[in-house]
Amino acid sequence: MHIVDRRLNPGGKSLVNRQRFLRRARAYVQQAVRDSLKDRSIKDLDKEGQISIQRDVIHEPTLHRAAQGGSRERVFPGNHDYMEGDRIKRPDGGAGAGSKAGQGEGNDDFQFALSREEFLDLFLDDLELPDLAKRRLIGGAVDGIRRAGYSTVGNPSNLSVPRTMQKAMSRRLALRRPKGADLARIEEEIALIEARDPALPDDAVRLEALREERSTVIRRRNLIAYIDPVDLRYRRFETVPKPVAQAVMFCLMDVSGSMTEHMKDLAKRFFALLHLFLSRCYEHVEVVFIHHTDRAAEVDEQTFFYSTVTGGTLVSSALEKLIEVVQERFRPDDWNIYVAQASDGDTMQSDNGRVVSLMQQEILPFSQYFAYLEVGREEFADIETIGTTTGLWQAYAPVSEANRNFVMRKVHHRREIYPVFRELFQRKGVAERSS
Amino acid sequence: MTVELASAPLFTGSDWDFALINRIYETIEPIALQEMKLDIYPNQIEVISAEQMLDAYSSIGMPLFYKHWSFGKQFVTNEMMYRKGLRGLAYELVINSDPCINYLMQENSATMQTLVIAHAAFGHNHFFKNNYVFKQWTDAEGILDYLEFAKRYIAQCEERYGQLPVERVLDAAHALMNQGVHRYPRVRPRDLKAEAAREAERQAYRDRIYDDLWRTVPTGAKADAIPSDARRAALGLPQENILYFLEKSGPRLESWQREILRIVRLIAQYFYPQRQTKAMNEGAATYTHYRIMTTLHERGWLTDGAFMEFLSSHTNVVYQPTYDSGQFGGFNPYALGFGIMSDIERVCRAPTEEDREWFGDIAGSGDPMEVLKDIWANYRDESFVSQFLSPHLIRQWRLFKILDKQGESELRVDAIHDERGYRRIRRSLAREYEIGRQEPDIQVVDVDLAGDRKLIVEHSVLDGVQLEARDAAMVLQNLANLWGYEVLLKEVDSETRKELKSHSAQPNAVWLR
Numbered sequence: 001m002h003i004v005d006r007r008l009n010p011g012g013k014s015l016v017n018r019q020r021f022l023r024r025a026r027a028y029v030q031q032a033v034r035d036s037l038k039d040r041s042i043k044d045l046d047k048e049g050q051i052s053i054q055r056d057v058i059h060e061p062t063l064h065r066a067a068q069g070g071s072r073e074r075v076f077p078g079n080h081d082y083m084e085g086d087r088i089k090r091p092d093g094g095a096g097a098g099s100k101a102g103q104g105e106g107n108d109d110f111q112f113a114l115s116r117e118e119f120l121d122l123f124l125d126d127l128e129l130p131d132l133a134k135r136r137l138i139g140g141a142v143d144g145i146r147r148a149g150y151s152t153v154g155n156p157s158n159l160s161v162p163r164t165m166q167k168a169m170s171r172r173l174a175l176r177r178p179k180g181a182d183l184a185r186i187e188e189e190i191a192l193i194e195a196r197d198p199a200l201p202d203d204a205v206r207l208e209a210l211r212e213e214r215s216t217v218i219r220r221r222n223l224i225a226y227i228d229p230v231d232l233r234y235r236r237f238e239t240v241p242k243p244v245a246q247a248v249m250f251c252l253m254d255v256s257g258s259m260t261e262h263m264k265d266l267a268k269r270f271f272a273l274l275h276l277f278l279s280r281c282y283e284h285v286e287v288v289f290i291h292h293t294d295r296a297a298e299v300d301e302q303t304f305f306y307s308t309v310t311g312g313t314l315v316s317s318a319l320e321k322l323i324e325v326v327q328e329r330f331r332p333d334d335w336n337i338y339v340a341q342a343s344d345g346d347t348m349q350s351d352n353g354r355v356v357s358l359m360q361q362e363i364l365p366f367s368q369y370f371a372y373l374e375v376g377r378e379e380f381a382d383i384e385t386i387g388t389t390t391g392l393w394q395a396y397a398p399v400s401e402a403n404r405n406f407v408m409r410k411v412h413h414r415r416e417i418y419p420v421f422r423e424l425f426q427r428k429g430v431a432e433r434s435s
Numbered sequence: 436m437t438v439e440l441a442s443a444p445l446f447t448g449s450d451w452d453f454a455l456i457n458r459i460y461e462t463i464e465p466i467a468l469q470e471m472k473l474d475i476y477p478n479q480i481e482v483i484s485a486e487q488m489l490d491a492y493s494s495i496g497m498p499l500f501y502k503h504w505s506f507g508k509q510f511v512t513n514e515m516m517y518r519k520g521l522r523g524l525a526y527e528l529v530i531n532s533d534p535c536i537n538y539l540m541q542e543n544s545a546t547m548q549t550l551v552i553a554h555a556a557f558g559h560n561h562f563f564k565n566n567y568v569f570k571q572w573t574d575a576e577g578i579l580d581y582l583e584f585a586k587r588y589i590a591q592c593e594e595r596y597g598q599l600p601v602e603r604v605l606d607a608a609h610a611l612m613n614q615g616v617h618r619y620p621r622v623r624p625r626d627l628k629a630e631a632a633r634e635a636e637r638q639a640y641r642d643r644i645y646d647d648l649w650r651t652v653p654t655g656a657k658a659d660a661i662p663s664d665a666r667r668a669a670l671g672l673p674q675e676n677i678l679y680f681l682e683k684s685g686p687r688l689e690s691w692q693r694e695i696l697r698i699v700r701l702i703a704q705y706f707y708p709q710r711q712t713k714a715m716n717e718g719a720a721t722y723t724h725y726r727i728m729t730t731l732h733e734r735g736w737l738t739d740g741a742f743m744e745f746l747s748s749h750t751n752v753v754y755q756p757t758y759d760s761g762q763f764g765g766f767n768p769y770a771l772g773f774g775i776m777s778d779i780e781r782v783c784r785a786p787t788e789e790d791r792e793w794f795g796d797i798a799g800s801g802d803p804m805e806v807l808k809d810i811w812a813n814y815r816d817e818s819f820v821s822q823f824l825s826p827h828l829i830r831q832w833r834l835f836k837i838l839d840k841q842g843e844s845e846l847r848v849d850a851i852h853d854e855r856g857y858r859r860i861r862r863s864l865a866r867e868y869e870i871g872r873q874e875p876d877i878q879v880v881d882v883d884l885a886g887d888r889k890l891i892v893e894h895s896v897l898d899g900v901q902l903e904a905r906d907a908a909m910v911l912q913n914l915a916n917l918w919g920y921e922v923l924l925k926e927v928d929s930e931t932r933k934e935l936k937s938h939s940a941q942p943n944a945v946w947l948r
């Protein structure tokens with residue numbers, strides 16, 4: 001009999017099969033993943049999670065006898081009071097032979113869990129940050145420190161004892177430095193011979209030889225140091241440029257009376273997607289929520305999406321608040337700054353000039369990307385596409401033409417959110433292929 | 436025989452290490468081999484983690500298998516059930532191979548490891564080696580090598596022809612897997628190692644005799660249509676093994692596709708005995724572990740605490756819910772097998788008048804182990820139940836038989852545990868284990884070779900139970916794709932020969948090319 005310990009064997013044998021399964025059901029899984037957006041809060045969109053898809057796609061058919069029809073007989077355990085010849089009403093849920101589990105029609109959904117990675121892969125399939133942002137990402141670097149082997153000079157606090165001892169030992173071996181044990185052995189023998197009484201005839205000669213050997217050994221041991229300065233090794237560190245791996249995302253939203261629940265919902269979805277996407281690209285993502293009427297305030301997520309504030313609409317107030325927060329907490333050299341603004345487009349005409357200048361002069365220079373999302377009423381979808389444009393849209397239109405990192409889109413319906421998002425971040429090659 | 440009593444129990448806590456497993460094995464071995472006289476393949480015990488157990492689950496318990504998405508589907512289902520705590524993992528997995536591979540889970544307590552070794556390494560192992568169905572159909576020595584070949588071959592095909600075409604063939608073959616076994620032993624036992632060598636040889640031969648000239652040779656006038664009987668004989672029809680038929684006679688399959696069908700078919704054949712001996716196999720293993728564990732306890736190798744732990748797990752395993760308990764899902768093979776085998780032991784040791792009448796040849800024989808070993812070697816579930824389900828057990832389990840006749844509005848209790856019912860209940864329960872009744876009888880009956888090459892398949896309908904229509908249509912589509920021409924499936928009543936229903940399918944044009 002052998003016992004084999006397989007616990008340390010690499011796991012994940014089923015990984016390939018799992019991937020094939022996901023590939024097979026890809027379209028459905030992707031749909032399910034995208035649908036799951038509506039149930040998730042903005043911050044835990046990217047958690048691993050359970051999804052369910054229709055069984056049809058992944059059904060494995062076999063030829064088997066139907067659960068219904070025909071005559072059949074079956075034996076059961078646990079008779080209480082039935083006598084031969086008794087008649088029993090057919091139980092609900094189909095004719096005859098009881099087994100309801102197992103061979104059902106298979107209409108219920110197939111449920112399974114996706115890991116976080118799989119979830120995001122499917123969710124953000126072929127999206128990427130625009131080129132522009134990428135360049136900034138690499139260029140804007142700060143110094144980091146990392147280990148870089150050993151050196152012969154350095155600070156005593158960086159002395160690497162194991163490496164030093166290793167070097168010392170190899171040197172001692174190479175130069176044949178006598179060991180302490182050798183010396184002890186010689187001295188022992190000398191002591192033995194000296195103590196012998198009466199002495200043997202050749203003891204004197206032997207003693208002479210041993211004493212000479214002892215002095216050689218001692219001399220060699222003194223000459224060849226146990227640890228020599230040439231053995232010393234220090235841990236070396238070097239500084240390397242490290243890309244900025246953090247981003248801040250500003251969510252700006254108009255919460256004045258004209259914004260309906262529907263519009264807020266659209267905005268929320270867009271913000272959630274952007275947050276998810278940024279967290280994929282950066283190690284650390286902060287979110288700042290700024291809502292505004294004719295005054296702007298930084299608020300938490302709950303307040304941002306669910307409180308109502310009455311007042312007019314001054315977009316510039318939000319932009320000013322944004323600049324203020326950036327100056328206070330997010331140095332553009334250290335942070336990648338993304339801004340997403342959602343509004344129904346209502347604005348005071350008189351404010352537009354200020355909005356545009358704030359945008360051009362201050363905000364766009366320090367932002368990686370500014371997305372303006374104009375949310376509209378669901379029922380107006382057709383009318384608005386024909387040509388009426390809102391005040392804010394008119395103001396932003398020239399800005400958008402002049403700046404590559406400023407984009408604007410209109411959205412009326414929940415189903416448009418994801419396509420719009422994809423359109424904004426789609427990888428170049430993919431966009432060309434699909435068009 | 437002198438019995439060695441323990442000086443101290445094998446273990447006291449629940450922790451185990453490899454030395455302990457070795458000691459456990461060495462303590463059990465003389466009990467199993469010398470006292471019970473079991474005959475086993477050499478054992479190989481492998482300790483695995485829960486995650487590896489999940490992996491093993493999803494490839495039908497085999498240590499290696501080819502890649503296919505359906506195993507991934509299996510995996511995500513199991514993983515989800517396990518994570519949610521809906522289902523525990525099996526304590527062991529055992530593979531019918533020589534040497535016999537037993538998986539132990541690292542999470543098991545020392546008692547459970549003892550139980551698992553007794554159950555799998557001796558119980559299942561003996562059954563695999565001695566039961567006639569396994570002897571007839573499986574090649575324990577070659578299975579791992581063959582799976583290795585299958586895995587490599589399919590991977591090569593994927594490289595050469597692309598993943599999708601290979602996946603299509605596998606999907607179709609899997610759908611027909613249950614129709615891919617020979618049910619009657621008319622072929623010699625296969626040597627799987629030779630199979631792999633044979634394929635290589637065939638390929639080499641094809642390469643050698645290839646000559647482009649043959650393409651240019653003018654063909655003569657078409658031969659006359661062959662008379663139908665001769666045609667059917669030439670094609671080996673009727674044929675119940677559809678995969679075999681396609682492999683040999685499918686007109687549009689390429690050689691690698693035939694080979695994949697063959698792989699799926701041989702694997703199905705390997706698992707076929709397991710499906711026929713579920714209750715017996717589990718019963719034999721459960722009976723063995725029960726005997727061994729009790730003996731260990733009697734001799735002081737197990738503490739009372741460990742024995743209690745064993746009993747609690749054992750009773751869970753052999754629990755049979757009644758039909759109205761809400762948990763009933765058919766007969767528990769462990770309960771049925773173990774119940775009948777314990778009853779046989781009773782009949783051998785202390786028979787009643789009734790037992791003498793029913794089991795004259797074994798009643799009072801006094802040596803239940805010999806009787807059981809003979810049964811383990813020479814029966815499968817169906818014959819086992821129909822021979823050894825005793826009136827005593829029928830009464831104990833209070834079995835009753837329900838008749839559900841077509842066209843009647845109510846069910847009828849046809850037999851209960853009384854003098855009149857014993858035989859009828861026994862016959863009926865045995866039939867449930869008859870593989871020919873569990874699975875539809877489907878055969879390839881004819882091919883229209885001269886005309887449009889339509890393949891005609893017949894389902895011989897028993898008791899008016901037809902095929903599940905949705906699945907049948909899907910499988911038929913796969914069959915048509917493999918055959919390359921139209922396929923017609925007729926459902927014909929087995930007694931009246933009246934056609935009840937027919938399905939047909941056209942091959943999918945993009946499928947093969």
